[in-house]
Amino acid sequence: MASAVVANGKKKLEQRGPKIGVISGPTNPMVTPLLTDLYQFTMAYAYWKAGKHNERAVFDLYFRKNPFGGEYTIFAGLEECIKLIAHYKLTEDEIAFIRKSLPPSCEDAFYNYLRGIDCSDVEIFSVPEGSVVFPKVPLMRIEGSIAVVQLLETALVNLINYASLVTTNAARHRFVAGKSKLLLEFGLRRAQGPDGGISASKYCYMGGFDATSNVAAGKLFGIPLRGTHSHAFVSSFMSLDEITERSLKHLDSPKVCKDFVCVVKTWLTKLKRSRLLGGIFSETNQSELAAFALYGLAFPGSFLALVDTYDVMRSGVPNFCAVALALNDLGYRAVGIRLDSGDLAYQSCEARKFFQTIEKEFGVPGFGKMNITASNDLNEETLDALKKQGHEVDSFGIGTHLVTCYAQPALGVVFKLVEINNQPRIKLSEDVTKVSIPCKKRCFRLYGKEGYPLVDIMTGENEPPPKVGERILCRHPFSESKRAYVVPQRVEELLKCFWPGSSEKIREDLPPLKDIRERCIEQLEQMRPDHMRRLNPTPYKVSVSAKLYDFIHFLWLNEAPVGELQ
């Protein structure tokens, strides 16, 4: 049946052109129909027992508060949700396990029902992946038979939560670092488990990073890979004698340099004797020099060295320069250095001066522009502090804080019933921010004259949509006095059909990761700057139509018990 769904999907899609193929399964094979809470199965049984399981229900997936003290969030994780949906089918083995997990009194026929379910009747409308989104506005609207949609709840929330959180985190790091810097995600070893690492790489790229160190993610998603060497590489060497194969071919000629190590040594002596540089260092560490020379021999065209194993300015940088200059003699251009400890602002400036002095003194064009990469527990705050101090770093390698979302490791995505059998439902709470917005809704983003988005508005499904040039009243969903008239210059419908279920609606493409990344970058650039700043950003406005406002409050009064003060 699941394959039938996919095959149907395929057929429909083929009619739309050759661009879209069959939807493949979830990236992580552990994403199965069992990736859910037990109560989804107990509820499914109760619904089934009451003959209520096929009642048509609409759920909204949304969050209540932007993360990281900011005023925006990037929506991510949709593709993985659709991949789960497209292949949703319980295996016999899984059904046997569910049977074991429910009370023995549960009727056999229920398991036959489970055997038959798939998502061919589920309809998913969603904001496109990589969009800038805001609290309370549905990111996804999931409609289908209530038992099936609830079975999906946990996995969908799981797949959206971390994906959106880490994409937002990446976008925030990009914002602070500025457009011109190269941002590298180095988080795999500190991530929350293997696919915490793999999905972090995917979503950090989506949020504006340029590359990852994670080979598995590079292979799965086509993300550019970066990496140099570790401290262990440096300290694994004892002396230059360890290098036995010392020859290196010139880049653009058949000439071969027979003893590259000798050229390196000569350069080191020249640097030491230099009037301008000689005072900075005396004897450099020989293990390190051996490691760099060897790394240069192995990667003459892309030599990049980690220079802080012993001492950055008294050993690492001079050793690096000796190798880089030797490579330069053979026509190769070294890439640069990586700093992984200490005062990154100061060290990068000192290293830059060293490079520039070499460019001048030895007449090596471009040597002053050598790339400087910095890593070591970087986060938004340290990037910001570095910027304020002034630095010469070209690329940042960011790990722990980025991938674990250290500043706020969870996003509160929720999944709420808003309608069943065409009856709107509301979830009340003593905490107003937790009251849900009822009804199957449409959502629009209204743009102003200057091209910035002004406000998002939710309306009932059957209300006339906002129109360009026509004044519309936008109301805060819960606060009576907050409302404003808007005359939109552009109206964008936010929720689009990504899984039509049994309807004839046309399904949106699942774009490639690169396109999603571009969308994300564009959307961020389109926002009014005061929403985006790190300190005291202005909240973006989220509203409901006048009609929906009235309906919410009618339903609220209807459902809430009247208190008695005693």
Added chain:
Amino acid sequence: MASAVVANGKKKLEQRGPKIGVISGPTNPMVTPLLTDLYQFTMAYAYWKAGKHNERAVFDLYFRKNPFGGEYTIFAGLEECIKLIAHYKLTEDEIAFIRKSLPPSCEDAFYNYLRGIDCSDVEIFSVPEGSVVFPKVPLMRIEGSIAVVQLLETALVNLINYASLVTTNAARHRFVAGKSKLLLEFGLRRAQGPDGGISASKYCYMGGFDATSNVAAGKLFGIPLRGTHSHAFVSSFMSLDEITERSLKHLDSPKVCKDFVCVVKTWLTKLKRSRLLGGIFSETNQSELAAFALYGLAFPGSFLALVDTYDVMRSGVPNFCAVALALNDLGYRAVGIRLDSGDLAYQSCEARKFFQTIEKEFGVPGFGKMNITASNDLNEETLDALKKQGHEVDSFGIGTHLVTCYAQPALGVVFKLVEINNQPRIKLSEDVTKVSIPCKKRCFRLYGKEGYPLVDIMTGENEPPPKVGERILCRHPFSESKRAYVVPQRVEELLKCFWPGSSEKIREDLPPLKDIRERCIEQLEQMRPDHMRRLNPTPYKVSVSAKLYDFIHFLWLNEAPVGELQ
């Protein structure tokens, strides 16, 4: 080759008895040799190019600081590491990808080398999973050819980092909650991705939780499952009329109650008219009553209701009691209620009084002891605050803060070279806490008279081990003045062989999860209480032998450059 390794392993193991079978692959199929940083492959190439790739190296895996402001950590993730090791083998497809990712100048023969590597020559000594561990002491000692061991680094660190962090977090939650409470892990939807959720369930169970809501984890690891129903279930009902099938068989007789709903209604009226209870509520919410009645019909033997959708004391608890009393009439015993919002301490006390009043007034034995489960953003602090206020909660459902390790979402596990070709290596740093402890080491835990562990001591591999009853000097590895004599009453060697490589050493079993969980609970109970308390715990002492101390400082002076103040 990988299968040969496993087959060999199996053969060896079969000689040791029938208990141990073949080691299966990693739980998450995404754990492959590509789950590593690119620089491990570039370094492998450089080592290979220098003919250095087969040099025998020893690496220590350890962390520098206990998480969550505590003074202990639980070591976890070992089994997954061994599963990776046992099956370590690059596929052709993976090799092709690595070739694409490295510069085209890299020699073909390197890929043949990659084709041949596995972990048959790697030796892993480790602390057993579920042990209480401390900073600086190696958790794992990995020995093998340098290129292969470095290729493993990222995955091993990834697999240990989050596993140990979340197990420790679970143990800390258990410590605050106390032994008598039932602890349920409810974190899947908020976890950092699908296997963030699945592994959280595994490791929270290991750290002392009793059950999970996560069905996939229940199936994979045999963890007990728990779950009730959600708010959506309650608000999906409109009225009692929706329940058409109303009959329910008595538990211990063939008698059938034809209209269970009618019995429920009768009980609700009785409660309302009760002199002691009637003042508390008037009209209860009918959607909720319908949902509870139906859930009782579906699960008469395990009825547990979420009572805060509308109002706990004015609707949820009375509705629950009406259904529970109706079930009681038919011989069934309800399980209890779940509270998911508001003042959990107050509400649980009020609900308890309500239950106790029913027990007395209507003579229903045991009704006062009805289980009360509480959830809603719980963490160590709120559990502690609840305990201080006084509450009547029997079980806690904990999600977000537990599984994302909200209080500290990353542990700083590192992987450092300590010896190559029998030459000890040290990694220096301007920050003393980051200096590594050189040499292939043995590690011992020394116990005092009262049975508590007193100190961990690291020694060189060939030093005589500490002996029971013999005085030994334990020195702080970096602080000259901190040292103490200890006469151990018991000596426990910490690192045991979990992967013998090509040696003839006997491999330790990988115990089942339940045994690891028991070990963990026992180890925690064995610790001196002042190390374990939440506020200002006493640091546990970690030391080196006098001989190792001298050697560290000899090597340090040897490697560190002498500064020049200018």
